[in-house]
Amino acid sequence: MNPYWNAHFFSFLVLFVKRLFLLITGQLPVSELAIDEVQIFAFALIGISCALVGTFLVVRKMTMLANSLSHTILIGIVMAFVLARPLFPQGDQTLNLPLLLLASFLTALVTTCLTEGLIRLFKVQEDAAIGLIFTTLFALGVIAVTLLTRNTHIGVEIIMGNAEALTWHDLKLLLWIFGANTTLYFLVGQRLKLISFDEGFSRSLGMSRNGATYLMMMQVAATAIGGFRAVGVVMILALFTAPILIARLVTYRLERLILMGSAIATVTALVSVALARHTLSCYQVALSTSGLFVTLLLVGYFTVHYGVLIQYGTKDVI
Amino acid sequence: MCLTSSLLGVLVFVKRRSLLSEALSHAAYPGVAISVLLTSMFFAYSEELIALSVLVGASLSSLIGLYLIEKMKSWKVADDAAMTFVLSAFLGVGILLVSYLQQTKALWYQQIQLFLYGQIATMREGHVVIYLALALITLTFVTFFYHLLLSSSFDTTFSRSVGLPIRRLNFISFSLLVLSIVIGIRSVGVVLMSGMLIAPALAAKAWTASLSKMLLLAALFGLISAYFGALLSDGLPMNLPAGPLIVLVAGTIALISLILSPSNGALFRIARILKFRTDILRENILKLAWKNEGRTTTAKIRTLFPTSSLLLKLFLLKMAREGYIEKRGRAIVLTKDGERRAARVVRLHRLWEVYLFDVMGSSEERVHTSACEMEHIITPELEEELSSLLGHPKVDPHKQPIPQEEPL
Numbered sequence: 001m002n003p004y005w006n007a008h009f010f011s012f013l014v015l016f017v018k019r020l021f022l023l024i025t026g027q028l029p030v031s032e033l034a035i036d037e038v039q040i041f042a043f044a045l046i047g048i049s050c051a052l053v054g055t056f057l058v059v060r061k062m063t064m065l066a067n068s069l070s071h072t073i074l075i076g077i078v079m080a081f082v083l084a085r086p087l088f089p090q091g092d093q094t095l096n097l098p099l100l101l102l103a104s105f106l107t108a109l110v111t112t113c114l115t116e117g118l119i120r121l122f123k124v125q126e127d128a129a130i131g132l133i134f135t136t137l138f139a140l141g142v143i144a145v146t147l148l149t150r151n152t153h154i155g156v157e158i159i160m161g162n163a164e165a166l167t168w169h170d171l172k173l174l175l176w177i178f179g180a181n182t183t184l185y186f187l188v189g190q191r192l193k194l195i196s197f198d199e200g201f202s203r204s205l206g207m208s209r210n211g212a213t214y215l216m217m218m219q220v221a222a223t224a225i226g227g228f229r230a231v232g233v234v235m236i237l238a239l240f241t242a243p244i245l246i247a248r249l250v251t252y253r254l255e256r257l258i259l260m261g262s263a264i265a266t267v268t269a270l271v272s273v274a275l276a277r278h279t280l281s282c283y284q285v286a287l288s289t290s291g292l293f294v295t296l297l298l299v300g301y302f303t304v305h306y307g308v309l310i311q312y313g314t315k316d317v318i
Numbered sequence: 319m320c321l322t323s324s325l326l327g328v329l330v331f332v333k334r335r336s337l338l339s340e341a342l343s344h345a346a347y348p349g350v351a352i353s354v355l356l357t358s359m360f361f362a363y364s365e366e367l368i369a370l371s372v373l374v375g376a377s378l379s380s381l382i383g384l385y386l387i388e389k390m391k392s393w394k395v396a397d398d399a400a401m402t403f404v405l406s407a408f409l410g411v412g413i414l415l416v417s418y419l420q421q422t423k424a425l426w427y428q429q430i431q432l433f434l435y436g437q438i439a440t441m442r443e444g445h446v447v448i449y450l451a452l453a454l455i456t457l458t459f460v461t462f463f464y465h466l467l468l469s470s471s472f473d474t475t476f477s478r479s480v481g482l483p484i485r486r487l488n489f490i491s492f493s494l495l496v497l498s499i500v501i502g503i504r505s506v507g508v509v510l511m512s513g514m515l516i517a518p519a520l521a522a523k524a525w526t527a528s529l530s531k532m533l534l535l536a537a538l539f540g541l542i543s544a545y546f547g548a549l550l551s552d553g554l555p556m557n558l559p560a561g562p563l564i565v566l567v568a569g570t571i572a573l574i575s576l577i578l579s580p581s582n583g584a585l586f587r588i589a590r591i592l593k594f595r596t597d598i599l600r601e602n603i604l605k606l607a608w609k610n611e612g613r614t615t616t617a618k619i620r621t622l623f624p625t626s627s628l629l630l631k632l633f634l635l636k637m638a639r640e641g642y643i644e645k646r647g648r649a650i651v652l653t654k655d656g657e658r659r660a661a662r663v664v665r666l667h668r669l670w671e672v673y674l675f676d677v678m679g680s681s682e683e684r685v686h687t688s689a690c691e692m693e694h695i696i697t698p699e700l701e702e703e704l705s706s707l708l709g710h711p712k713v714d715p716h717k718q719p720i721p722q723e724e725p726l
Contacts, residue, residue, distance in 0.1 A: 063402040067340070122576045128520050131340060135513025136569030139562035142510070146559060234344070235413070238406035241399050248395075288417030294410025301403070305393070 002034050009278040016040070016270070038166050039230070039289055040273045045174040046227045047239055047265020052181045053219045054240035055257045058248070059196045062213070063241055064127070066220045068134035069111050070233040073224050074141035076100075076107035078148065100225050108221035111137065112214060166230055177226040181219060185258075188215070193254055231290040239265060242297035249304050268296050343499045343511035344405035345383025347412035349375035350503070355419055369448055373500055380496040383408055409508075452501050456494050460533065467491065468529050507561045514540070517568035524572075524579035543568035598694045599623060600637060601663045605693075607643060607652050608660035619650075661721040667693040668714035668721075669704050675715040676708060682715045 007015060019037065022028040033041075057063050080103040111133060118129035194202040195212045203209065220240070227236040247260035272293040279285045353375025357367055383404050390400035460467070466487055469476060478484050495515075502511045522535035547564030577585055602623055610618070620630060634650065637643050642656035652660060670692045674685040696704070705711075713719055 058396070058399045061396050061398050064398045067402050067405070118576070124520065124576070128516055131512055131516035132520055132569060132572055135510055135516065135565055136573075139510055139513060139565040139569065142559070142562040143566065146562075232413075235406055235410050237402050238410055241403040242407060245395060245399060245403055285418060288413050291410050291412075291414030291417055294407055295414050298407035298411065301407075 002036070005281075007277055007281055009274050012036075012274040012277050013270070016274070033168050035166065036273050036277055038168050038171060040269050041171055042166055042174055042230045043269030043273070043290075043293060044266040045171070045178045046223070046230060046236070047243065047269055048262040049174075049178050049181045049223045049226065050236065050239040051243055051258050051261030051265055052185050053216065053223055054244050055254060055261060056192050056196060056216055057220070057240055058244045059254070060216075062216065063237070064130055065112070065115065065213075065217065066240055067237055068115065068130045069108055069217060069220050070224050070237055071134045071138040072107050072111045072141070073104055073221060073228070073233055075137055075144065076103040076221070076225070077228065078141055078144045079103040079106070082144075082148065101222060104221040104225040105218055108217040109214070112217045116210075170229060174226050174230075177222050180222065184215075184219065192216075231293065235290055235294050238294045238297055242294070242301060243268075246297070246301050246304050249301075249308050264297075264300070268293060268300065272296050340512035341387060341401040341405040342380045342383055342496060343503060343508055345408040346376035346380045346496075346499055346503055347508045348408050348415060349377070349379025349412075350508075351375075351412045351415035351419065352379070355415060358419070373448070373452075376500045376503065377493075377496050379408065380499060381493070384492060384496065452497060456498060459490070459494060463487070463490075464530065464533075510561055510565045513565035513568060514543075517565070517572040518543070521568075521572040521575040524575035539568065539571050543571060596633070599633065600642070601659075601694055603634075603637065603650075604642060604652065604656055604660035605663050605667075607650050608657065608664060663693050665721045666696050666701060668718060669701065669708065669711070670696065671714045671716070672708050672711050672720070673704055685715060 003015065003019070016037070019028060019034075023033075023037075054063075054066075057066050077100065080099040083099055083103070114133045114137075115129050118124045118133065119126055122129075124132070191202070191207055192212055194205075195207055195209060199209060224233055224236050227233075227239070231239065243261035243264040244257055246264055247257045251257060251260060273289055275296075276287050276289040276292050279287055350372050353371040354368060356375075357371045387397070387400045387404050390403070391397050395403075469480075498515075499511055502514055518536040518539040519532070521539045522532045525535055526532055543564050547567045548560050550563045550567070551560035579586070603619055606619060606622065620627065634643065634645075637656075638645065641653055642659060644651050644653055667689045670689040671685040674680040674688060675682060680688075711720060
């Protein structure tokens with residue numbers, strides 16, 4: 001029985017705070033989390049991971065490469081799916097963690113290599129190279145999915161995400177990815193910052209620009225793998241960009257961008273799940289929570305933009 | 319459908335905005351959802367009606383997406399971030415709307431899902447007529463305004479200075495882009511539409527540099543991929559969807575074109591590089607044999623120009639065939655032809671040294687390395703000019719004699 005059944009927006013929030021307190025004090029076991037809570041935690045974890053990676057993507061103008069990767073990851077997921085069947089006949093086929101991560105890293109590597117190869121070897125414009133590689137690979141992925149599963153439903157689910165099917169087991173993976181991204185930020189964040197803003201100087205210190213690119217693509221791949229079950233591979237792009245762009249309206253410092261981006265993602269996660277529950281309780285309409293999440297971010301961006309405009313009367317305060 | 323999208327793809331490509339099509343095709347999705355939603359409120363279920371209303375809705379939401387991207391760019395947001403933001407956020411909105419529709423009207427929901435990956439098999443005659451009409455409109459526009467598009471795509475400043483309506487032209491071509499996306503999403507799907515815009519244009523660019531030929535070729539490639547994609551989807555026993563197959567065929571064509579392209583293709587570039595390298599090696603061997611007169615051996619060549627011994631032996635055989643060298647025991651001796659060729663290389667080398675030393679004022683020790691590279695590049699015309707510029711010198715800066723030109 002879901003404790004949030006028939007809860008309204010505000011009663012949801014109150015109940016959530018109460019249960020969060022119980023969870024922290026250890027009176028509520030993790031396995032008894034309601035689906036709503038799992039969703040909130042999942043979205044927040046993905047959101048923070050995305051903020052950690054996405055900030056650098058935005059400042060290095062690499063979001064389109066991330067976009068490309070989020071499409072090609074479909075092949076990675078299919079690959080993991082294919083490999084999992086003969087290797088682990090009894091196991092849960094969709095959730096084979098090491099394989100999924102391995103496959104995602106491979107796809108990240110292949111996508112980036114192919115795109116860079118097209119640009120360097122064939123002298124193709126960057127945008128066209130990205131566009132060609134990911135659409136072709138994605139088409140391949142869709143065909144593979146159709147061949148393997150006899151329907152395109154899985155494909156649709158990978159793109160759209162299915163937040164309703166999340167369980168607390170998914171949170172473990174997300175925690176790992178969150179941990180890895182945070183550690184990486186503390187380890188190499190300063191270097192990435194230098195490479196993003198002063199490439200010449202960073203090169204003179206012996207830092208590798210390509211190394212940074214590949215590292216970031218790996219992070220994107222891992223985060224996308226973590227997020228595809230919750231929000232789908234396309235909407236995860238919104239999480240990479242939207243919180244950062246909103247934060248960018250009010251600050252320009254990198255550390256604050258990351259912090260505010262994380263905060264925005266967390267709050268939006270809470271609000272969107274509460275709203276989804278609200279519409280279900282009051283209007284008997286079950287909306288896609290992830291869709292709601294992203295829509296709120298879109299609305300949030302323009303609200304903040306015009307908010308800043310009204311407050312300061314100019315758009316060039318920052 | 320593929321014809322129009324290929325044509326428009328070229329226009330987008332030359333403006334270096336290929337990824338915009340990706341953003342716009344995703345942005346069309348909420349439009350699809352809204353229009354189906356509205357139609358379902360007021361009318362009874364009819365596929366033709368859906369097709370029409372989706373055209374309107376998808377174009378509108380695509381245009382809104384385009385407007386937002388431009389707006390965000392004017393707010394100093396980097397355009398890649400703006401595009402990614404708009405495309406993912408719009409898809410999110412679309413999914414939100416679709417999830418609402420999914421519960422209330424399942425039959426209509428089925429129709430929307432078609433637009434995600436596209437489906438050709440379920441298209442009826444009504445659809446075909448609508449899409450054909452739109453394709454014709456695009457085609458007419460491109461043929462009529464070809465020259466305007468040409469100048470506005472490649473030289474915006476010039477076209478503005480002769481008073482072309484740039485803004486209006488841009489607006490029209492973007493609207494056409496949106497239109498072609500809207501036509502395409504029914505058969506290829508929202509997610510793969512941009513592949514149809516990019517791949518044929520890229521393939522065409524590999525073969526030609528002229529815009530008119532590019533347009534024709536891209537259209538041809540588009541048609542080919544549509545035909546074979548549909549054929550594969552129909553013919554193969556696996557019952558694969560046509561949309562991804564079409565994009566896959568188009569992508570393969572683009573890759574093959576890039577590899578085989580005569581001007582910039584990888585194969586030809588590698589061949590050119592190889593030819594250049596063998597030319598240099600041949601001239602270096604000749605030079606060595608010329609200087610050492612009869613004491614040149616394979617081992618000696620290898621110490622100076624490191625290559626694998628087997629390759630070198632083959633290469634020497636080839637040179638003997640070409641009539642430049644002869645083998646006498648272990649030594650390599652120049653023939654008459656070889657001697658003339660070698661003398662020319664040495665002459666160029668030393669001429670260049672004189673040039674660097676006399677005219678450019680380089681120091682004596684440093685001219686040799688540069689001359690080692692230039693000796694392979696200088697053409698006969700350049701040699702003539704160089705020689706007369708320097709007053710037909712007889713010795714180089716190291717007091718070595720410069721061989722005189724012999725008539726062939």
